[in-house]
Amino acid sequence: MEKARIRFLPDDITVEAEVGQLLLDVALEAGIFIPAACGGSGACGQCKVRVAEGSVEILQIEKIRAEARAEGYVLACQSRLTGDVVVEIPKAKLGRKVIPRDEAQRMRATAKPMESPVIPEINPMTIRVLMEPPVPTPEDNLSDYERVLRTLKTDHDVFPVTASLDVLRDLPQNVRKENWTVTACFELEDVPCPDRDAKIYRLGRMAPGHLHEPATALAVDIGTTSLWGELVDIDAGTVLARASRYNPQISMGDDVISRIVFALKKDGLEKLQRHVVRGLNEIIDELLQKTGMSRESIGYLVAAGNTVMTHLLLALYPKFLREAPYVPAAQYVGSVPAVSLGLNLLPHAFVKVFPGVASYVGGDIVSGVLANGMWDSDEMTLFIDIGTNGEIVAGKRDLMMTASCSAGPAFEGGGLEYGMRAAPGAIESILIDPETYEPMIKTIESKPAMGICGSGIINVISQMLTIGILNQNAKYNENVSTDRIRAGRSGREYIISRAEENALNQDIVLTEVDLDNILRAKAAMFSGYTCLLDKIGVDVHSLDRVIIAGAFGSFINLDYAVTIGLLPDIPREKFSFIGNSSLKGARLAVLDRKLFEKSREIARAMTNVELSEDPSYMDNFMAALFLPHTRAELFPSVRLG
Ligand code: FES
Numbered sequence: 001m002e003k004a005r006i007r008f009l010p011d012d013i014t015v016e017a018e019v020g021q022l023l024l025d026v027a028l029e030a031g032i033f034i035p036a037a038c039g040g041s042g043a044c045g046q047c048k049v050r051v052a053e054g055s056v057e058i059l060q061i062e063k064i065r066a067e068a069r070a071e072g073y074v075l076a077c078q079s080r081l082t083g084d085v086v087v088e089i090p091k092a093k094l095g096r097k098v099i100p101r102d103e104a105q106r107m108r109a110t111a112k113p114m115e116s117p118v119i120p121e122i123n124p125m126t127i128r129v130l131m132e133p134p135v136p137t138p139e140d141n142l143s144d145y146e147r148v149l150r151t152l153k154t155d156h157d158v159f160p161v162t163a164s165l166d167v168l169r170d171l172p173q174n175v176r177k178e179n180w181t182v183t184a185c186f187e188l189e190d191v192p193c194p195d196r197d198a199k200i201y202r203l204g205r206m207a208p209g210h211l212h213e214p215a216t217a218l219a220v221d222i223g224t225t226s227l228w229g230e231l232v233d234i235d236a237g238t239v240l241a242r243a244s245r246y247n248p249q250i251s252m253g254d255d256v257i258s259r260i261v262f263a264l265k266k267d268g269l270e271k272l273q274r275h276v277v278r279g280l281n282e283i284i285d286e287l288l289q290k291t292g293m294s295r296e297s298i299g300y301l302v303a304a305g306n307t308v309m310t311h312l313l314l315a316l317y318p319k320f321l322r323e324a325p326y327v328p329a330a331q332y333v334g335s336v337p338a339v340s341l342g343l344n345l346l347p348h349a350f351v352k353v354f355p356g357v358a359s360y361v362g363g364d365i366v367s368g369v370l371a372n373g374m375w376d377s378d379e380m381t382l383f384i385d386i387g388t389n390g391e392i393v394a395g396k397r398d399l400m401m402t403a404s405c406s407a408g409p410a411f412e413g414g415g416l417e418y419g420m421r422a423a424p425g426a427i428e429s430i431l432i433d434p435e436t437y438e439p440m441i442k443t444i445e446s447k448p449a450m451g452i453c454g455s456g457i458i459n460v461i462s463q464m465l466t467i468g469i470l471n472q473n474a475k476y477n478e479n480v481s482t483d484r485i486r487a488g489r490s491g492r493e494y495i496i497s498r499a500e501e502n503a504l505n506q507d508i509v510l511t512e513v514d515l516d517n518i519l520r521a522k523a524a525m526f527s528g529y530t531c532l533l534d535k536i537g538v539d540v541h542s543l544d545r546v547i548i549a550g551a552f553g554s555f556i557n558l559d560y561a562v563t564i565g566l567l568p569d570i571p572r573e574k575f576s577f578i579g580n581s582s583l584k585g586a587r588l589a590v591l592d593r594k595l596f597e598k599s600r601e602i603a604r605a606m607t608n609v610e611l612s613e614d615p616s617y618m619d620n621f622m623a624a625l626f627l628p629h630t631r632a633e634l635f636p637s638v639r640l641g
Helices: 023-030 066-070 101-107 144-156 165-177 248-252 256-263 268-291 307-314 363-372 454-466 512-536 558-563 581-591 593-605 615-623
Strands: 003-009 013-018 048-053 056-058 073-075 079-081 085-088 126-131 161-163 182-191 198-208 216-222 226-233 238-246 298-305 350-353 381-386 391-396 399-404 426-432 439-443 485-488 491-497 508-511 545-550 575-579 606-608
Touching (some): 023 079, 066 073, 182 593, 216 307, 216 581, 226 268, 238 268, 248 256, 256 268, 256 307, 298 307, 298 581, 363 545, 363 575, 363 593, 381 512, 399 512, 426 491, 439 491, 454 508, 454 512, 491 512, 575 581, 581 593, 593 606
Parallel strands (some): 003 085, 216 298, 298 350, 545 575
Antiparallel strands (some): 003 013, 056 079, 216 226, 381 391, 391 399
8 A cells, every 4th residue: 555644734743644545534543633523524614624735636626615725725524645745724723732642643553454364165055066867768767856866966976865845846847948957956964974074965946957147145144233244156255245234123122132022022023033034135135236146046044143133033932031041942943944034035045043152142153253263273362242232252262251241232322312333424433622622523434424333432432531521430521611511301411413514403412321321331341351251260461362343333443442441451452353253254154164064163162151140240340330440550551631
């Protein structure tokens, strides 16, 4: 990547950035405040700066008058770097408070992105065999099915084969439609066998002629808040398209407990099952529309979800998941016909669901562990999935302990007045001017703001704490005077985006009730991993690495997360961010069925710890209800103003 040097005046701060980056992003990362109220969409016209030396690529000019343009004024959110440049911020007065340089540097400390270290072989769960059984004659009058079986065995070494009655019913027409040229589509099942690779071939479909369209499959993450899906070309090993939706079950409860409660009402389980399938069907439609692939091309779907989501997808009775001793109906169910779940796929398509570990540590975590590779590593690892529930895994090869911390969905934006998931229009980055308390906001895809997502929430709380807007009990400081803080319906609130500057036409605020939710969520996470590491007998300083997964807008800012006491205060280079690890694991399993089998071993190898039965969990939780923590010595790098 080509680099450029950007000198900001009047503060005279020079930073390096990549050619192609937007000026507003560069300023935000460098801790240089430029008024920016519309999230970078180009609508508010506030982020005007003057290019004093050098030039930039301008994306949009509407908000700048011609005379100002002639003087070199541009919108920082609409200007891409093409090389070295000197930029003057007109509204900044010399001598004002600026973010200290070391603090600005810390702002850039994001967890390094992590790709899965697991390399799949192209070893999908289905295969196609193009075959040409001989035409029946008086001398060779075997039945159609036996004829097909004979050709498969002798010409293609494919045996043993099983077939459903549905396939047999259509077989006579299908083999004759293209004069006995036919493509047989199989689901493969590996059979453990000591001396050879044995398989069973389940005949799912007999397609007349030669199928030229690529074979595809779906990788799906069923989150409590969001559904994600990918359409994968299983021969080329490539992702063709990706789509996501809110989980439509949200209208029946924000979290897993309220979903279970709803499931126990009359017709509740059926309704929940129908809703999640509706969401998945919409995702499938979108993926097909984006790629132009046909529905027939999809041979299977691999789903990873928490145990409650898995139960609800399969319509398994979930009552006992929430009653001691917390027993699931089943941890693994094998292959399920997709149509039997209501999925809008063809009869040959089947569904495989990742196995879970316990009632509150499900297939999404197993899939995440598969993707992050800790099952095959000697590095002592802490894996934290900051999703709706907050699951953690600690350990390494041969020793993995796991727990769920009931953190709630606050870091996915759930339960907050203006919280939203990381989607276009979500405020993901904020810089608060330490003098005026005005926020500079950046939204995902620079769309007009619609709410705030996890990374934005961590970002804003940490800064409010650092500059004194917020006290360590997560209450607004009464001595701070700004019209951004006012009394609202749920206590005092800070206005992040004013009604006239966002897509909602109402003020986007962070209330003290929101702050309390976040405080509890972070205390639950902290307490959870502290207890788990205690059980393994290591402390945070003995960790080789921390892998973070979750639905954050972009990479999580480590210092902000440490400042609020969410992540341990250890060297930042030990952190990496893997994104949606559940989806990544599902993709691996789609491509390589041996990895799906590996996930079953991983699930069996993980030891679940019930935190609710551990007295130290509550002690740790209470101690963590403070920013960053009641024991300041646990967070030595955090300096509050
Ligand atoms: S116009 Fe650039 S942030 Fe609004």
